[in-house]
Structure formats: C-alpha cells, structure tokens
Amino acid sequence: MNIFECIRNRRSIRKYTEQPIEFDKLTKIIEAGTFAPSAGNMQNWRFVLVTDKNVIKNVHEHCLHQEVVYNAQALIVVCGLTEKAERLYGLRGKRLYTIQNCACAIQNMLLEAHALGLGTCWVGAFNEDKINSIFNIPENARPQAIITIGYPNEKPKHDRKDLSSVVYFNNYGLKIKDLHLLLRDYSVEWKKQAKTLEESSEKGFKKIAGLIKRWLHNNLKTRKFFDRKL
Numbered sequence: 463m464n465i466f467e468c469i470r471n472r473r474s475i476r477k478y479t480e481q482p483i484e485f486d487k488l489t490k491i492i493e494a495g496t497f498a499p500s501a502g503n504m505q506n507w508r509f510v511l512v513t514d515k516n517v518i519k520n521v522h523e524h525c526l527h528q529e530v531v532y533n534a535q536a537l538i539v540v541c542g543l544t545e546k547a548e549r550l551y552g553l554r555g556k557r558l559y560t561i562q563n564c565a566c567a568i569q570n571m572l573l574e575a576h577a578l579g580l581g582t583c584w585v586g587a588f589n590e591d592k593i594n595s596i597f598n599i600p601e602n603a604r605p606q607a608i609i610t611i612g613y614p615n616e617k618p619k620h621d622r623k624d625l626s627s628v629v630y631f632n633n634y635g636l637k638i639k640d641l642h643l644l645l646r647d648y649s650v651e652w653k654k655q656a657k658t659l660e661e662s663s664e665k666g667f668k669k670i671a672g673l674i675k676r677w678l679h680n681n682l683k684t685r686k687f688f689d690r691k692l
C-alpha cells in the first residue's frame with residue numbers, strides 16, 4: 463500500500479471484531495506517533511496504552527457512552543504536555559503547538575494502524591476530568607484524544623468535498639475555473655466529455671427518430687390519398 467492509498471482509504475471505524483490485537487502492532491502504532499513532527503522537536507506528547515477491558519468499559523462511561531469506545535480492543539489516550547511548550551513559545555506554544563503536535567502524532571497512528579489492517583477512531587468527546595482521574599493524568603498534561611483500535615467489522619464509504627470547493631489560489635476565496643485541469647486531473651474532463659457525447663448522441667437519436675416518424679406519417683397520408691383515388 464503506498465502512502466496516498468493509505469491516506470485515501472483510511473476511514474473512522476466504529477465497529478470492531480472480538481479479535482485481540484497483537485502487542486507488537488500496538489507498539490508499532492505508538493512508534494509511528496513518535497515520528498510525527500513537533501514544534502521545536504519538543505515531542506511533548508505522552509501515550510497511555512489501554513488493553514484492560516474493565517478500564518475500557520469505564521472510559522466508555524465518560525465518552526458520552528459512545529459504542530465505538532465500548533467495542534474497542536485497545537485505546538491510546540494521547541496527552542499533551544503544555545509546560546515546556548509555554549516556556550519556549552508562550553501562549554502560542556501552550557494552546558496551539560501542543561494541540562498540533564499531538565494531532566500530527568494521532569494522524570500518524572491512525573495511518574499506521576490502517577496499514578496494519580486495524581481500524582481506529584479518533585474520539586474527542588469525553589469528560590476530561592473523569593479521564594484525568596481514571597488515568598492519574600497530572601496537571602501539566604492534558605488528554606487531547608482517545609484513539610479506539612480494533613480489527614474492523616464495517617466498511618464505511620468515502621465522504622469528501624471536491625478539491626475545487628476547498629482550494630483557493632493565491633488569495634483566500636479566490637477560486638479558478640476548471641481547477642482539475644491545473645491539477646492535471648483529466649478524469650473530470652473525460653467524464654465531462656463523455657456526458658456531452660452522451661447528451662448529443664441522445665439529441666441526435668431523437669432528431670432521427672422524429673424524422674422517421676414524420677416520414678412514416680407523410681407516407682401514410684400519401685398512401686391513404688392514392689388508396690382513395692384508386
């Protein structure tokens with residue numbers, strides 16, 4: 463699987479089989495997280511790996527009872543350390559960079575899991591205080607997300623906006639016509655041309671059918687005229 467295939471085919475998986483996950487796969491996923499970029503290479507993330515079913519059920523209680531958590535075979539609680547980030551970069555480091563660093567690590571982990579045949583879901587809706595107390599997370603760390611993991615038991619479809627509706631050129635809001643041509647995505651052009659051809663041949667067929675109908679009609683009228691004369 464190449465990188466684009468992996469990115470493109472990953473989906474949030476919320477239903478998992480009962481199959482346990484190999485431990486080396488879990489460690490590989492976390493390792494992928496640690497290779498993410500981070501501001502000033504701070505690597506100010508920490509990961510709590512959870513495989514205990516009782517703990518998973520307890521966490522589920524504090525994630526709006528989302529089934530995705532209950533069904534998971536493992537969880538990774540991703541925490542961001544804010545102290546160093548604030549010391550180095552002020553409020554921007556504390557609020558923005560720590561979140562971004564963790565988000566990069568999370569995406570790396572989702573992709574690695576997908577490449578290993580596992581399904582994941584990024585869960586952001588949880589009661590932070592309860593999660594802090596379940597895992598004894600200290601004051602200087604903040605749980606950013608919980609990643610649920612398991613072997614997939616569903617195959618969700620793609621649901622993405624067109625590039626042309628999310629890309630601007632040189633200025634926010636500036637769109638260009640036929641963006642696909644600039645991006646060398648000729649599939650859109652082929653589809654457009656095939657549609658025009660289909661429509662014009664449909665029009666052509668309709669025109670010929672009309673001519674034949676008219677000819678038959680006139681022919682019938684002539685025959686009736688001569689029949690009457692004879």
Ligand SMILES: Cc1cc2nc3c(=O)[nH]c(=O)nc-3n(C[C@H](O)[C@H](O)[C@H](O)COP(=O)(O)O)c2cc1C
Binds near residue numbers: 530
């Ligand atoms: C910050 C963030 C928070 C999310 N929180 C939840 C969540 O609490 N529960 C859930 O089922 N999915 C959650 N998701 C997953 C999104 O719903 C999902 O990524 C989105 O619908 C796109 O689908 P895809 O991941 O299949 O491409 C979250 C995703 C992000 C990035």
